[in-house]
Amino acid sequence: MSAADILSDNIQHGTVAGYRAGCTTNHCPASGGISCATMFVRYNGDYGFRRLVDAGATAAELIELDRTRAQAARVEADREPTSQKGERPPVSGKTVRPRRTRTAPPAATSSTARPSRAPRATVVDQELVDRIKGRIAAEQPVGRDLVDTEFIDRVRARIADMQTPPPAPRAARKPRAVRQRRHGTMYQYQLGCRIHEDCPNVAEGSPSCWQVNSAYHREYIANRRANQGAGSRSGTITHGTPTGYQLGCHDRDACPGGTDGITCPDASLAAERRRRRNAGVPARELVDAAPARRHIERLRESGMRIDEIAAAAGIPRNGVATLIYGKYGGGYNGRVPEKITSTNAQKILAV
Numbered sequence: 001m002s003a004a005d006i007l008s009d010n011i012q013h014g015t016v017a018g019y020r021a022g023c024t025t026n027h028c029p030a031s032g033g034i035s036c037a038t039m040f041v042r043y044n045g046d047y048g049f050r051r052l053v054d055a056g057a058t059a060a061e062l063i064e065l066d067r068t069r070a071q072a073a074r075v076e077a078d079r080e081p082t083s084q085k086g087e088r089p090p091v092s093g094k095t096v097r098p099r100r101t102r103t104a105p106p107a108a109t110s111s112t113a114r115p116s117r118a119p120r121a122t123v124v125d126q127e128l129v130d131r132i133k134g135r136i137a138a139e140q141p142v143g144r145d146l147v148d149t150e151f152i153d154r155v156r157a158r159i160a161d162m163q164t165p166p167p168a169p170r171a172a173r174k175p176r177a178v179r180q181r182r183h184g185t186m187y188q189y190q191l192g193c194r195i196h197e198d199c200p201n202v203a204e205g206s207p208s209c210w211q212v213n214s215a216y217h218r219e220y221i222a223n224r225r226a227n228q229g230a231g232s233r234s235g236t237i238t239h240g241t242p243t244g245y246q247l248g249c250h251d252r253d254a255c256p257g258g259t260d261g262i263t264c265p266d267a268s269l270a271a272e273r274r275r276r277r278n279a280g281v282p283a284r285e286l287v288d289a290a291p292a293r294r295h296i297e298r299l300r301e302s303g304m305r306i307d308e309i310a311a312a313a314g315i316p317r318n319g320v321a322t323l324i325y326g327k328y329g330g331g332y333n334g335r336v337p338e339k340i341t342s343t344n345a346q347k348i349l350a351v
Helices: 016-021 036-045 047-054 059-079 123-137 149-162 186-191 200-204 209-225 242-246 264-278 290-301 306-313 317-325 342-349
Strands: 286-288 339-341
Touching: 016 036, 036 047, 047 059, 186 209, 242 264, 286 342, 290 306, 290 317, 290 342, 306 317, 306 342, 339 342
Parallel strands: none
Antiparallel strands: 286 339
């Protein structure tokens, strides 16, 4: 707002309406002495002031009322005792706690006061005092010649006698013997000695940690396969069961089988199939593998390799090679499978 707008007759200065009309600076030309900004702040922050303004009090009346209240407060403060000056006037409806004043500590009386202790004379002070008293008694002058070399040596000797002897030096601790690890053990193998050539036992002609660990595991596997309790507490395996397969009976030809003639590998396979059927996995349809085997032989005669046939059919290489060379491990001993899945058969015949 410009100066011309502030001096306009349309604004009633010294009122809340003047502040709302735009007179928000301290250059308000109010005749009553209260600017529009001050009137607005007090109107919104002082409820009693707001009631007076709403009742129609003028600026001059408000200033006179403030002056009267200030004089009354000064007179009331002069009437209060000195110890209570500076306290806030009590608010109606509130309990005012008495102000705590610090009290000075009681002065020490002759009975409670601690008697002053005379300074204790040292060796040098007492010797000098005796010499000075002797000079004064003999009416001789007291000078620097009181302290001679003999006196200094005697005082030093007395001071040395009064001092406590230095503590005896502590005996040095014996160094701890370094514990030598014994090699050629499984424990040392677990600690990190796992390279045969780096083991110190090799130079001595003894078995290394790696050899001892390997021998232990070979013996463990041999005992397990020989039914000597590696996986069974009783030391025997019940053949023809999935548990027998888990305990090491993996060879169909060597397994004696159960009462129904089923070997441990076949029992484990049947149990796995039942588990899959119970889980909702559909069964695989098996068909004769002879047509797919003959088709692979014709493709090989035409010049295709097994890798190329597997890639063209979209099946693993091992699935094609097994039909030609047979399956090894698990008791198959090179026997070719008689059945394959219908999906693999269709993929091979489609090449």
